[in-house]
Amino acid sequence: MKPHTLSVLVENRAGVLSRVAGMFSRRGFNIESLAVGTCEEPDMSRITIVVNGDDTVVEQVMKQTNKLIDVIKVSDLTERESVERELALIKVAAEPGTSRAEILQIADIFRAQVVDVGTKTLVLQVAGDTEKIDALEKLLRQYGIKELVRTGKIAILRGSKTVKSSK
Amino acid sequence: MKTGARTLIEALQRDGVDTIFGYPGGSVLPIYDELYDSSIRHILVRHEQAAAHAADGYARASGRVGVCLATSGPGACNLVTGIATAYMDSVPIVAFTGQVPTGMLGNDAFQESDITGITMPVTKHNYLVKDADDLDRVVQEAFYIARTGRPGPVLIDLPKDVTNGPAKGGGASPGKVTLRGYQPTYEGHVRQIDRALDLIVESERPLIYAGGGVVHSGASAELLRFAEATAIPVTTTLMGLGAVPGDHPLCLGMLGMHGTQTANYAVTGCDLLIAIGARFDDRVTGKIETFAPNAAVIHIDIDPAEIGKNKFVDVPIVGDVKAVLQTLLQRMQRRGDTADWVARINAWKAQYPLHYQTDDRLRPQYIIEELSRLLDGEGVIASEVGQNQMWTALYYCFKKPRTWITSGGLGTMGYGFPAAIGAHFARPDLPVVDIAGDGSFQMNIQELGTVAHYRIPVKVVILNNMYLGMVRQWQELFYDRRYSYTELPPVEFVRIAEAYGVEGITVDEKDDVREALETALATDGPFVLDFRIEREENVFPMVPAGAAINEMIGVHRE
Ligand SMILES: Cc1ncc(C[n+]2csc(CCOP(=O)(O)OP(=O)(O)O)c2C)c(N)n1
Numbered sequence: 034m035k036p037h038t039l040s041v042l043v044e045n046r047a048g049v050l051s052r053v054a055g056m057f058s059r060r061g062f063n064i065e066s067l068a069v070g071t072c073e074e075p076d077m078s079r080i081t082i083v084v085n086g087d088d089t090v091v092e093q094v095m096k097q098t099n100k101l102i103d104v105i106k107v108s109d110l111t112e113r114e115s116v117e118r119e120l121a122l123i124k125v126a127a128e129p130g131t132s133r134a135e136i137l138q139i140a141d142i143f144r145a146q147v148v149d150v151g152t153k154t155l156v157l158q159v160a161g162d163t164e165k166i167d168a169l170e171k172l173l174r175q176y177g178i179k180e181l182v183r184t185g186k187i188a189i190l191r192g193s194k195t196v197k198s199s200k
Numbered sequence: 201m202k203t204g205a206r207t208l209i210e211a212l213q214r215d216g217v218d219t220i221f222g223y224p225g226g227s228v229l230p231i232y233d234e235l236y237d238s239s240i241r242h243i244l245v246r247h248e249q250a251a252a253h254a255a256d257g258y259a260r261a262s263g264r265v266g267v268c269l270a271t272s273g274p275g276a277c278n279l280v281t282g283i284a285t286a287y288m289d290s291v292p293i294v295a296f297t298g299q300v301p302t303g304m305l306g307n308d309a310f311q312e313s314d315i316t317g318i319t320m321p322v323t324k325h326n327y328l329v330k331d332a333d334d335l336d337r338v339v340q341e342a343f344y345i346a347r348t349g350r351p352g353p354v355l356i357d358l359p360k361d362v363t364n365g366p367a368k369g370g371g372a373s374p375g376k377v378t379l380r381g382y383q384p385t386y387e388g389h390v391r392q393i394d395r396a397l398d399l400i401v402e403s404e405r406p407l408i409y410a411g412g413g414v415v416h417s418g419a420s421a422e423l424l425r426f427a428e429a430t431a432i433p434v435t436t437t438l439m440g441l442g443a444v445p446g447d448h449p450l451c452l453g454m455l456g457m458h459g460t461q462t463a464n465y466a467v468t469g470c471d472l473l474i475a476i477g478a479r480f481d482d483r484v485t486g487k488i489e490t491f492a493p494n495a496a497v498i499h500i501d502i503d504p505a506e507i508g509k510n511k512f513v514d515v516p517i518v519g520d521v522k523a524v525l526q527t528l529l530q531r532m533q534r535r536g537d538t539a540d541w542v543a544r545i546n547a548w549k550a551q552y553p554l555h556y557q558t559d560d561r562l563r564p565q566y567i568i569e570e571l572s573r574l575l576d577g578e579g580v581i582a583s584e585v586g587q588n589q590m591w592t593a594l595y596y597c598f599k600k601p602r603t604w605i606t607s608g609g610l611g612t613m614g615y616g617f618p619a620a621i622g623a624h625f626a627r628p629d630l631p632v633v634d635i636a637g638d639g640s641f642q643m644n645i646q647e648l649g650t651v652a653h654y655r656i657p658v659k660v661v662i663l664n665n666m667y668l669g670m671v672r673q674w675q676e677l678f679y680d681r682r683y684s685y686t687e688l689p690p691v692e693f694v695r696i697a698e699a700y701g702v703e704g705i706t707v708d709e710k711d712d713v714r715e716a717l718e719t720a721l722a723t724d725g726p727f728v729l730d731f732r733i734e735r736e737e738n739v740f741p742m743v744p745a746g747a748a749i750n751e752m753i754g755v756h757r758e
């Protein structure tokens with residue numbers, strides 16, 4: 034069992050997301066994260082899904098997803114050379130004083146940006162792979178995380194290869 | 201101005217629709233107004249569930265797309281069981297539902313229900329048409345999706361302003377359907393086909409396991425040629441009955457939970473299992489680990505998602521069963537030697553025939569056998585669900601595809617009678633009989649009104665045991681005979697039929713069976729036969745839940 038990253042190209046139509054998500058929950062597939070957005074084709078969207086399961090489960094996931102009429106293409110990026118990114122916004126408790134300085138130092142190491150400064154809080158923005166964001170979150174927990182928002186993973190193939198409609 | 205409703209009717213006519221099963225209501229008034237003087241025949245059912253089942257029965261008997269129509273809200277919701285039934289058995293139907301006007305969508309308006317949301321898990325695809333100019337294209341796509349690839353139900357939800365207001369289209373076809381997200385594979389991969397042929401030649405004990413996909417694909421002739429050319433015996437699933445003639449020497453009958461002893465022993469003993477248009481359902485496999493334990497598996501199916509879903513497959517062949525069988529036949533160069541294996545199977549057949557007590561009691565198996573002798577394969581048989589269904593599957597000899605109409609995947613009680621109505625409109629040339637249980641018949645008994653209204657010559661054979669018999673059988677065998685809520689008080693079905701204007705006879709004696717069946721079949725209109733059968737008769741063979749399929753009860757000892 035390991036997380037697989039699937040890139041799913043779909044018709045940009047009402048209800049597509051609920052078809053995909055509904056099929057996953059109906060068949061008991063575990064979605065770890067899901068990110069949707071427009072893509073290079075104006076009438077398509079791309080959904081990046083991280084799903085947990087062994088190889089046979091992931092094969093079923095892909096086949097069942099492919100069966101949806103509005104799904105144009107499904108690719109598993111897991112074993113392929115790809116760049117994976119997630120974005121997180123973290124609101125961390127930071128009273129003026131030593132902790133605030135420490136937090137800024139940690140942010141610097143993780144190349145996180147401070148996007149809001151309050152009297153008692155800082156909001157950090159960090160981009161990276163899942164592990165990096167997990168690590169930052171763990172470090173910041175000691176100061177008190179007030180709120181955490183993550184986008185879910187998106188991924189793209191390295192080099193000139195693309196996930197395009199050919200189905 | 202051409203309205204959406206007009207465009208819809210023209211699109212249906214263009215797709216060759218001759219019959220619609222439906223029930224009116226406020227949101228479909230514009231469509232009904234068009235139907236009023238249309239050449240399309242509309243059959244008014246008595247419950248929308250029956251409309252969906254009738255469309256399904258029409259599709260199964262004809263191979264064409266069945267069509268049903270219901271109003272929004274309650275009407276649409278009443279279709280759901282019928283749509284789910286069609287979905288589980290891969291039956292092509294297109295269901296039209298009325299909807300509140302687009303401006304009121306999402307407002308909990310009167311008789312609004314989110315039917316596209318509700319039916320998403322039980323349709324191959326569905327549509328909510330918000331722009332009337334899309335209507336024509338959507339109808340064409342829906343029929344295309346329903347009947348191609350692995351067939352299945354498609355629903356189109358039509359807000360009232362869309363059918364009432366102006367719409368482009370109708371008339372000539374809007375062009376060929378192209379859907380970039382839907383391109384079924386029809387031709388099998390040649391390399392896999394050659395690998396399959398190698399396995400077939402090398403195997404000593406090959407077995408064909410044929411499912412409903414053979415029927416859907418119209419591949420019965422090819423399957424028979426393939427089986428005969430290779431001398432490989434064939435067992436079929438419940439859905440595959442009729443794919444090969446039941447009396448063919450290579451046919452072993454049904455396998456699975458209520459399969460024949462021969463079929464289940466053959467599966468357990470084979471060294472090569474060739475699954476064709478079948479999906480390794482749990483009612484077929486029993487304990488999956490012990491299903492065909494010594495066999496390599498070839499799986500031919502049009503739906504790639506079925507391959508490897510439940511059982512490891514050595515040679516997957518994705519494609520239309522008919523096309524793949526044709527290629528197999530073309531590329532076959534050598535054949536293996538199955539003589540010893542076939543002899544072993546024939547010995548099983550001789551040793552372990554189906555059996556029931558042949559005394560002077562009125563037993564359901566005898567009724568089915570008599571019907572089978574009378575019709576000699578020249579009829580369409582629908583069934584309800586339960587013991588009646590399994591007795592029919594075991595004791596009726598199906599000789600042709602599309603003559604057996606039953607709810608396999610969903611197991612929907614109340615399916616058979618309305619499905620038989622649909623089957624009649626698909627095959628008016630053939631007698632149509634619904635083999636019913638007393639419980640199931642009461643789930644759509646109101647359709648007596650429909651058959652009376654149009655004098656639809658469907659014959660209902662009730663195997664009346666005054667029990668929810670199949671459930672009672674489980675309670676007898678596995679719950680210490682504690683018959684919890686499975687006994688049904690007596691019902692005078694003939695009197696109910698008569699109240700609707702349908703003739704009927706009650707039969708208590710074995711000696712009267714043949715004459716009663718002959719009378720029903722000779723009657724022009726609908727007919728109800730209420731057979732008061734042995735109440736605690738059981739369906740055997742039976743594989744208890746969770747057992748291996750060669751561990752049957754109620755059978756001859758080995
Ligand atoms: C709609 C529906 N409800 C419940 C069941 C569960 N069930 C399966 S068989 C059966 C009994 C059917 O009784 P009857 O129609 O009299 O047939 P018999 O088994 O007696 O031949 C029941 C309740 C079902 N299959 N479908």
Ligand SMILES: [Mg+2]
Nearest residue numbers: 637638667669
């Ligand atoms: Mg009964």
